[in-house]
Amino acid sequence: MKISEQLREKIEEQIATGELPPGSALDEAMLVERYGVSRTPIREALLLLSAEGLIDIRPRRGALVKSPSPIRLIEMFEVMGEVEAMCGRLAARRMDAAERQGLVEAHGACEAARAAADSDAYFYGNERFHMAIYSGSHNGFLQEEAMSLHRRLRPYRRLQLRVRGRLDVSFSEHAAVVQAILAGDGDAAAVALRDHIVVQGERFADLVASLEALK
Missing domain, CATH: 1.10.10.10 (Winged helix-like DNA-binding domain superfamily/Winged helix DNA-binding domain)
Known part of the structure; x- marks a missing residue:
C-alpha cells in the first residue's frame, strides 16, 4: 500500500x-x-x-x-443498498465463469479473516468482494457510481466491522449473496445485498455507539 x-x-x-x-x-x-x-x-x-x-x-x-450527520449516514447507506442491489441483480445474470470464481475467492479471503478475528483483513477482503460484484455487473456507469459511494462510506463500513459479532454476521450475509449470484438468481442477490448494506435499527445504534466510544 x-x-x-x-x-x-x-x-x-x-x-x-x-x-x-x-x-x-x-x-x-x-x-x-x-x-x-x-x-x-x-x-x-x-x-x-x-x-x-x-x-x-x-x-x-x-x-x-466534512463529516455527515447520523441522518445523512442513514441516507447514504440507504442509497448504497439500492445501488449494490442493482449491481448484484446484474452480476447474477452477467458474470462469466472467471468472475464468479473471483467472487468465490474473495469470499474465501473473508472467511480466513473472520476465522482469525482480524477485522482489518476482513475489511480488505470485503472491499475485494464488493468490487467483484460491481465489476460483474458489466455496467460501467453503475460501477463508477457504486465505487464513488463506496469510497465515501469507507471509514464507516470499516468501523461497522469492529462491532462485536459483526464479522460473523457479515460473512453469513456474504454467503447468501454468493449463493444467489452463482445460482443466477438476480432478485435474491439484490435482496441479499440490500439487507447486507442498509444500516438500520440495532445495527445503526451499534455504529453510532462505536463512533462515540472511539472519540
Missing part, C-alpha cells in the same frame, strides 16, 4: 471516530510533522479524502473536515 493510501486510512479513521470533528483544519505542514513524511504523499492523501467527500480543499486556504 502506498504511503498516501496509508495516510488516507489514518485520517479517515480520525474523521469517522470524531477525533477530527467537522470543521477541523488539515494543515499540510502540521501533517508533515505529525507523520514524518514529505508533502507529496500528504497532498495525495488529501486529494483521495476530497474525492471521498470527507474533506473540502480550498485554494490557498487548506483543507477542512
